[in-house]
Amino acid sequence: MKYLDLFGVDLKNDVLCDLFETYDVEVVYKYDRTHGGLPDEYCAEMPGLGPRFVFDERQVFKTLFMQQIEMSGFNPFDEEDDRLKRFDSKAEACRYASENGEKFTEGAAEFMGEGREWIRFEYGSHSVHYEYVDSRLKVIKIQAREC
Numbered sequence: 001m002k003y004l005d006l007f008g009v010d011l012k013n014d015v016l017c018d019l020f021e022t023y024d025v026e027v028v029y030k031y032d033r034t035h036g037g038l039p040d041e042y043c044a045e046m047p048g049l050g051p052r053f054v055f056d057e058r059q060v061f062k063t064l065f066m067q068q069i070e071m072s073g074f075n076p077f078d079e080e081d082d083r084l085k086r087f088d089s090k091a092e093a094c095r096y097a098s099e100n101g102e103k104f105t106e107g108a109a110e111f112m113g114e115g116r117e118w119i120r121f122e123y124g125s126h127s128v129h130y131e132y133v134d135s136r137l138k139v140i141k142i143q144a145r146e147c
Contacts, residue, residue: 002081003051003064007126007144011042011059020044066140083123084142090117090132097121 009016011027020027025044032038042055054063087093090106097104097119106119116138120129129141 002083003066003142004081004083004126006061007064007142009061011044011055011061016044016053016061023049062144064142066142067138084128084140086137086140087119087130088137089135090119090130093119093121093130 006013006016019025023046025046027042027044029040029042031040040057042059043052044055045052050067052065052067053061054065056062085093085096087096094104094106096102103122104119105122106117108115108117110116114133117132117135118129120127124145126142126144129143130137131139131141
């Protein structure tokens with residue numbers, strides 16, 4: 001199964017329902033408690049495997065966070081996807097982007113007391129954002145442009 005092929009599908013899609021039932025994933029409804037005009041969303045996290053699925057207020061899959069965790073055993077997302085690259089360092093990602101003419105932005109920030117470097121690749125249908133802490137990949141965020 002490839003992550004990018006799931007973008008734009010409904011939360012109640014048979015593939016996602018089977019996946020969430022198999023791994024006993026709870027879907028949590030999150031609403032704008034602060035009345036700040038933020039849209040409601042639905043989140044489904046698979047802590048043992050690393051992904052966190054985010055669905056918009058219409059229950060359409062739009063964002064995926066992939067925590068980098070050590071894992072043993074079967075992973076339903078183990079299939080290679082040439083559209084998604086993993087870079088062990090920000091320098092490696094920058095080098096790849098420059099050599100391949102990729103559209104990207106980069107930077108650094110402090111988040112919850114932790115220094116993070118990041119690079120974001122921009123594609124027509126989605127973006128891929130990589131965050132590094134202490135020069136090691138921490139999280140990948142994939143976000144659909146418009147579903």
